[in-house]
Amino acid sequence: MTGLLTLDAVRFGYDPERPVLEDISFAVQHGEVVAVVGRNGAGKSTMLRLLNGLLRPDAGRLTIAGRDSADLKVSEIAAHIGTVFQAPEQQIFNATVRSEIGFGPAQQGLAPREQAARIDEAVARTGLEGVLDTHPLDLDAAMRRFVAVASVIACRPDLMLLDEAQRGLDATRRATLGGIIADWKASGRAIVLVCHDMDFVAAHADRVLGLAAGRLAVDAPVRDFFADAAATRAVSVEQPGIVALAQALGQPVALSASELVTGLAPRLKGGA
Amino acid sequence: MAVARPQGADHALLYVPGRSFLHRLNPLTKLTLVLWCAVAAFALPPEGTIPLALLSILIGSFAGAGRVFARRLALTLLPLSVALFVVHGMLVDHAGARASLLGLDLSREGLAYMVRILGRIAALLSGSLLFVCTTHPSRLLKALDAHRFSPGAAYVIASPLLLLEPFTQRAKAIREAQMARGLDLEGSFMTRVKAFPALLMPLVTLALADIDHRAQVLDGRGFRAMPHRTVLDAPADSRQQRAVRWAVLVSIPVLIAGGVLWHL
Amino acid sequence: MKLETKSLVLMAVAIVINVVVGQIAVWIKLPLYVDAVGTVLVGILAGPFAGALTGVLTNLIWGLISDPVAAAFFPVSLVIGALAGILARMGWFKSVGMTVAAGAVIGVISTIVAVPIIVYMFGGVTGAGTDFATAYLLAVGQELVQSVAIANLVQNLADKILTCLIAWLIVKRLPMRFTSGFAFYGYTKA
Numbered sequence: 001m002t003g004l005l006t007l008d009a010v011r012f013g014y015d016p017e018r019p020v021l022e023d024i025s026f027a028v029q030h031g032e033v034v035a036v037v038g039r040n041g042a043g044k045s046t047m048l049r050l051l052n053g054l055l056r057p058d059a060g061r062l063t064i065a066g067r068d069s070a071d072l073k074v075s076e077i078a079a080h081i082g083t084v085f086q087a088p089e090q091q092i093f094n095a096t097v098r099s100e101i102g103f104g105p106a107q108q109g110l111a112p113r114e115q116a117a118r119i120d121e122a123v124a125r126t127g128l129e130g131v132l133d134t135h136p137l138d139l140d141a142a143m144r145r146f147v148a149v150a151s152v153i154a155c156r157p158d159l160m161l162l163d164e165a166q167r168g169l170d171a172t173r174r175a176t177l178g179g180i181i182a183d184w185k186a187s188g189r190a191i192v193l194v195c196h197d198m199d200f201v202a203a204h205a206d207r208v209l210g211l212a213a214g215r216l217a218v219d220a221p222v223r224d225f226f227a228d229a230a231a232t233r234a235v236s237v238e239q240p241g242i243v244a245l246a247q248a249l250g251q252p253v254a255l256s257a258s259e260l261v262t263g264l265a266p267r268l269k270g271g272a
Numbered sequence: 273m274a275v276a277r278p279q280g281a282d283h284a285l286l287y288v289p290g291r292s293f294l295h296r297l298n299p300l301t302k303l304t305l306v307l308w309c310a311v312a313a314f315a316l317p318p319e320g321t322i323p324l325a326l327l328s329i330l331i332g333s334f335a336g337a338g339r340v341f342a343r344r345l346a347l348t349l350l351p352l353s354v355a356l357f358v359v360h361g362m363l364v365d366h367a368g369a370r371a372s373l374l375g376l377d378l379s380r381e382g383l384a385y386m387v388r389i390l391g392r393i394a395a396l397l398s399g400s401l402l403f404v405c406t407t408h409p410s411r412l413l414k415a416l417d418a419h420r421f422s423p424g425a426a427y428v429i430a431s432p433l434l435l436l437e438p439f440t441q442r443a444k445a446i447r448e449a450q451m452a453r454g455l456d457l458e459g460s461f462m463t464r465v466k467a468f469p470a471l472l473m474p475l476v477t478l479a480l481a482d483i484d485h486r487a488q489v490l491d492g493r494g495f496r497a498m499p500h501r502t503v504l505d506a507p508a509d510s511r512q513q514r515a516v517r518w519a520v521l522v523s524i525p526v527l528i529a530g531g532v533l534w535h536l
Numbered sequence: 537m538k539l540e541t542k543s544l545v546l547m548a549v550a551i552v553i554n555v556v557v558g559q560i561a562v563w564i565k566l567p568l569y570v571d572a573v574g575t576v577l578v579g580i581l582a583g584p585f586a587g588a589l590t591g592v593l594t595n596l597i598w599g600l601i602s603d604p605v606a607a608a609f610f611p612v613s614l615v616i617g618a619l620a621g622i623l624a625r626m627g628w629f630k631s632v633g634m635t636v637a638a639g640a641v642i643g644v645i646s647t648i649v650a651v652p653i654i655v656y657m658f659g660g661v662t663g664a665g666t667d668f669a670t671a672y673l674l675a676v677g678q679e680l681v682q683s684v685a686i687a688n689l690v691q692n693l694a695d696k697i698l699t700c701l702i703a704w705l706i707v708k709r710l711p712m713r714f715t716s717g718f719a720f721y722g723y724t725k726a
Contacts, residue, residue: 039328052452078454090442091449093473095709103470138476151453182550285601348605351663355671359661363674389659393605400604409600424544428589431548432555432597439552443560457564464564469705471560472573476706479549480714487542495541 003027003063004158004190005051005081010060012050019058020046022214028159033181033191035201035222038211039236044194047211048161049095051192053077065158079108083161088144089137097139097147098132104155121152125180142173149180160184162193166200178204198240202226202255210235227253285433286344286404292335294406298482298509299415302403304517309399311524313392315531321391328398337405341398348397349390356386375433409433411507424496439479542717543582547590550574554594557702567665568695572616576642576703579620579631581718587617608657612650616642616696620703621720629724635704639697647692651685660684665690 005028013019021043028034036044049055050062053074060071065080082104085091096102101122105115117255123129127145131139136147145165166174181191181204195201201208201222208225210218212235218225225231226243239247246254246263254260294302309328313321332341360366360382368381413430417423447457450470456463490496539547551574558571576593579587591613599607619642623629628638654662660680661667669687674680707715707724715721 049448054448054452073456073458074451075454075456078452081452083449083452085449085452087445090452090474091480093450093470093477093709104453135709137481138711138713258430263348318646344603348603348663351667352658352661354665355661355663356659357669357676359680360659362670364660364680385659389657393658396608400599400607404600406603424539424541426551428544428551428593429597431545432551432593433601434557435548435552436601439556440559443556447560447563464566466562467564468566468702471564472557472702473706473709475556475560476553476573476577477710479553480546480710483545483549484714484717487540487545488628490545491541516677 003029004065005192006061006063007050008061008063008260010050010057010062012046012055012057016058020214021050024060024182024216024217025221026209026219028190028192030158030188030190031185032207033185033193033205033208034191034207035205036194036209037196037198037201037235037237042211042235043214044211045163048083048163048192048194051159051161052081052083061182078157079155080157081159081161082155082157084145084148084152084165086163086167088148091148091151092136092144095135096133097128097136097150100136100147101128101150101154104151118154118156122153124152125183126150127176132223142169145169146173146176149177153180153184157189159190159192162191162195164194166195166197174200196237198226198237199242202240202243210237212236221254223255226255285409286340286401287408287482288335288337288340289408290336290406292406294331294335294402296508297406298507298513299403299407299412300419300509301513301517302407303412306349306399306403308520308524308527309402310396311527313395313399314528315534316395317534318388318391321388321395322336325391325394328395332398332402332405335402335406337401340405341401344401345394345397349394353386353390356389357383360385414503414505415507415509417501418503418509420500422496423501425435426485426501427490427495439475442478443475447471449474461475481518539586541633543586546582546718547578547586547593550578550590551594551597552591553577555598568691568698568710570695570699570702572613572696575617576615576620576699577706579622580616580624580703580707580724581715581721582621583625583681583720584615584618584621587621588614589617591615591617602676609650609653611647611653615649616646619645620700624720624722627723629700629704629707630714632701636697636698639700640693642700643693643696644689646696647685647689650688650692652682654684654688656679662688 007024007026010021011019013023024047036047038044046055046170050057051094053069053072056070064072069077092100094103098119101119105118108224110118123132126149128143128146128150131143136144139147146266149165156265164170166177169177181193184191193205205222208220208222209216210231217234218231220231222229226239227247229239232239240255242254242257244258246260249264251260253261254263309324316324329341329345332338362376362382364379364382366379366381366385366532368379371378371380371383409430413426416426450467451457455467455470457467488535553574554571557573558569561568561570572591575587575591578590592610595607595610599605620638623641628634628696654660658722660670660683666687669690670683672688673683678686707721715725
């Protein structure tokens with residue numbers, strides 16, 4: 001099946017002589033949640049900007065929904081790929097949350113009734129019901145991020161890019177974000193998330209792409225990635241605490257506390 | 273601004289780093305000289321303004337700013353020359369003799385007027401460039417501070433110069449973020465006009481939102497608590513320079529009088 | 537007249553806004569300069585004196601960083617800022633319609649101030665697109681000053697009306713926690 005998004009030997013450098021990313025090849029399918037990990041400066045943000053068309057590869061090809069990205073303008077790519085940037089303040093320009101979320105559908109030229117439906121859907125998923133008439137910049141940083149997420153949801157792209165969207169969120173809001181990711185996946189769409197937080201990756205991603213020194217050092221299912229200490233070392237990330245604990249106990253990889261407990265149950269019952 | 277902006281203005285300072293004599297002069301001295309040039313540009317006839325401009329260009333080249341001078345002068349003077357040639361050489365009804373050039377019927381008086389204006393602008397521009405290319409704004413501020421300039425005024429001059437680069441970067445980031453949301457910057461005129469708010473609202477709101485915080489930080493540091501500030505490394509000044517400044521300032525009325533008399 | 541620190545910071549930011557918004561206008565290939573948005577903004581938020589000062593400093597700073605000749609037009613910017621403040625005080629920025637009227641007034645008066653500078657300093661030309669209009673008007677028999685005035689008036693009107701509309705839009709969309717700090721804005725708040 002053709003991937004939703006395919007990269008083929010992509011190379012990019014802000015200075016063409018010194019590539020930041022080299023020989024990057026992977027595909028993202030419908031219904032996948034892919035995490036991009038790596039140390040600071042590994043090229044994760046650069047990768048995101050290649051995906052949404054803000055940067056163009058020096059070599060190689062990017063295929064989005066079957067079309068070569070070189071033939072598409074950034075605004076056209078935006079119809080397929082929605083980005084939640086690290087600083088939502090850079091996108092917010094409307095006076096109410098409602099109009100901010102409605103910007104995307106309006107840009108797409110949808111009928112007013114359809115626009116309203118999209119806004120309602122996005123608001124329901126992100127829990128912004130109470131603040132529809134508030135100025136987005138009067139909200140706290142976490143809520144602003146959700147406004148940005150809602151703006152993307154309202155556009156219904158096939159792929160959502162999240163740049164450290166979980167950073168700075170309290171536990172409740174992280175759970176909400178996790179719910180949004182799960183819903184998105186369930187609807188057959190895909191997510192690529194750049195993330196430093198390995199616990200979040202363990203909890204929500206299906207697959208991990210690890211960048212190191214500008215190359216794709218790892219492309220593995222999340223479970224396999226965390227089980228392999230060498231892989232996590234190669235991209236300079238830490239195993240989530242729960243994985244390390246499971247390994248220390250001689251258990252198979254567990255990605256959450258409940259999973260570990262379930263795995264331990266036989267031993268616990270049988271033990272002293 | 274009603275005058276055409278030179279293309280390729282990229283908001284970098286016109287300042288060219290260096291250690292020439294001009295660089296080492298106190299900024300206030302240079303400012304006084306610019307003032308003199310400005311007056312001279314109006315008081316002197318083309319026989320005076322053009323040599324003045326050439327002299328400034330020469331000095332500027334020795335200070336290392338030759339390329340900036342050439343570029344700025346060309347970008348400003350070329351369109352003006354063409355426009356002046358057409359407007360005054362051909363169109364405006366100047367009295368007096370006609371001249372024939374390239375098959376066109378031109379007014380001598382009009383061409384002379386064109387030369388006068390160009391000479392004036394060249395002198396003005398080169399004079400100011402001498403100042404602007406050899407004086408970093410922070411040194412100007414220090415010189416003003418050292419001469420008891422009000423800190424509030426100094427702030428309003430210095431701060432924009434320092435904020436310009438970060439704000440331009442922010443504007444670019446905003447442009448990218450909005451493009452990634454489907455904003456089309458290359459469409460029809462109406463599409464582009466509608467894109468305007470999406471580009472400038474985030475920039476402006478972010479900029480303005482910062483203000484309270486900045487003001488508090490400034491006040492918290494005793495900004496404007498005293499009428500003057502002490503400067504740690506003020507640009508060097510000397511008796512000779514002070515004398516030169518006085519001499520230049522005094523000569524300005526003389527220059528004006530001379531200009532008036534010459535025209536009479 | 538001593539201004540509050542907050543007003544000074546506003547002015548500094550507005551000066552940068554003037555420059556950067558003008559830059560954005562170039563990005564979207566708008567045929568207008570739109571380089572006085574910050575000045576008008578300060579007029580609306582902090583009054584005519586601050587507005588005028590913002591305008592003057594913008595030109596002087598523009599002269600320092602980019603184009604010393606533009607500094608010669610500081611009286612025009614002074615007038616724009618002062619008028620914005622005066623009209624704001626009279627409540628002209630409360631509605632869209634009145635804002636357009638304010639833009640028209642500013643456009644006309646700033647042209648009146650600009651024309652002598654253009655004629656006397658630059659011989660009537662600007663090196664920009666309006667010169668075509670000036671030339672055309674001269675060719676059909678108008679005097680120099682009139683040609684310059686008419687040619688620049690049309691562009692200036694469009695430019696200032698758009699500038700005022702943008703400033704109005706910005707001010708209307710500012711979050712409450714910001715505008716509450718500027719008392720002068722009370723004249724505009726509907």
